[in-house]
Amino acid sequence: MAETEPIYTAAVIGAGKAKDEGFFKGGGHRIGYTHGETYGRSQRTRLIAVADINAENLHAYQEAFDIDQGFADYREMLATVQPDIVSICTYVGLHRQMIVDACNAGVKGIICEKPFLAAPADLAAVAAAAAASGTKIVVPYIRRYFPAFARAKELYTGGAVGEPLMCIAGLPDWDLSEWGSHWLDMFRFFHDDQPVLWVLGQARVRDQRGYGHAMEDHAVAYFAFANGGKAILDGGMAMNGEWTMTLLGTTGAIRIRREDEIVVEDAGGHRVESFVDHPGSSYAAIWNCLLADLVAWLDGGAEPMLGLTNVLESSELNLAAYVSALRGDRVDLPLVDDLAEWPVEAMARRNTR
Numbered sequence: 001m002a003e004t005e006p007i008y009t010a011a012v013i014g015a016g017k018a019k020d021e022g023f024f025k026g027g028g029h030r031i032g033y034t035h036g037e038t039y040g041r042s043q044r045t046r047l048i049a050v051a052d053i054n055a056e057n058l059h060a061y062q063e064a065f066d067i068d069q070g071f072a073d074y075r076e077m078l079a080t081v082q083p084d085i086v087s088i089c090t091y092v093g094l095h096r097q098m099i100v101d102a103c104n105a106g107v108k109g110i111i112c113e114k115p116f117l118a119a120p121a122d123l124a125a126v127a128a129a130a131a132a133s134g135t136k137i138v139v140p141y142i143r144r145y146f147p148a149f150a151r152a153k154e155l156y157t158g159g160a161v162g163e164p165l166m167c168i169a170g171l172p173d174w175d176l177s178e179w180g181s182h183w184l185d186m187f188r189f190f191h192d193d194q195p196v197l198w199v200l201g202q203a204r205v206r207d208q209r210g211y212g213h214a215m216e217d218h219a220v221a222y223f224a225f226a227n228g229g230k231a232i233l234d235g236g237m238a239m240n241g242e243w244t245m246t247l248l249g250t251t252g253a254i255r256i257r258r259e260d261e262i263v264v265e266d267a268g269g270h271r272v273e274s275f276v277d278h279p280g281s282s283y284a285a286i287w288n289c290l291l292a293d294l295v296a297w298l299d300g301g302a303e304p305m306l307g308l309t310n311v312l313e314s315s316e317l318n319l320a321a322y323v324s325a326l327r328g329d330r331v332d333l334p335l336v337d338d339l340a341e342w343p344v345e346a347m348a349r350r351n352t353r
């Protein structure tokens, strides 16, 4: 007789704003609700608890997901409920401590939001905590699961437009981390996650704040992969017109429109591949993929593409771009820097002195 597959219990830290007030920069996206809905759609997980320091947010979440167990203190929740999986849906500055606490509490799996870690010093600390406890951590750089991006990667790494030259993207009115971390991770994806050799970053930082930290008004990251491919991400200004991203090769280009269509220009001419009607192009679908990958890992499978080993490198790249801007120098990876705070915070202090 086949053994029944285990059901993993899940808990969320950081419910999210009680009311949906629309999409704006700075916080309040209520990503905790997306995590909760994803657990609800899976046959393999059951959401049983939530923790939030804000009573209104906590109670709204308990009501929305019909959960009895709500806690003001996430440590108390970890000790009382002992969940198998924990979602960390708070801002970046809180992640390291919450991960370490969850690892120490015996949590088996963590889905920790991006931007993943706030300081260069956090990278080794989190890796050590996870190694000591055996906790399996994934980060929702979920765009890797969109069929259009997966197809663009297949073509780019497969040589459809020759050797990789340059990936380009701009994020008008955004930044390198709260939005840009998705794109930095995507550029790594397009290069088969091979090592980044160096990063040059520059940033204009004034007094903007959001997500509990200093934010840049405008920043750029320019970096190189071991295979010779390079990438530029402009956090603040649009680039390449209507295109979300452009992937240039030695014999052609792949352009991505929105997140569900690619246009390939190569020796064979110009063709469009649309994923608009693809069932995998919905947000629910890509979140389901992430959770399924974590569950398979917890079941004893291999570490997925968004497992800790790989996402630490996306986080390192993100931080290295800021460290380059802070120090005024190119940063060669691996990142060796003892900074123990969000680098943009240090730039904000320096620039407002």
Ligand SMILES: NC(=O)c1ccc[n+]([C@@H]2O[C@H](COP(=O)([O-])OP(=O)(O)OC[C@H]3O[C@@H](n4cnc5c(N)ncnc54)[C@H](O)[C@@H]3O)[C@@H](O)[C@H]2O)c1
Residues within 6 Å of the ligand: 013, 014, 015, 016, 017, 026, 027, 028, 029, 030, 031, 032, 051, 052, 053, 054, 057, 074, 089, 090, 091, 092, 094, 113, 114, 115, 140, 141, 142, 178, 211
């Ligand atoms: N993966 C994605 O596609 C995606 C999308 C949106 C947001 N995010 C990320 O999710 C993170 C959260 O952003 P948001 O806008 O959804 O947040 P939010 O502002 O909606 O909610 C954050 C919640 O954390 C709670 N909180 C703060 N400190 C806490 C603590 N010590 N213990 C427990 N709860 C605490 C707050 O009270 C609030 O309810 C950000 O880093 C953001 O970049 C990711």
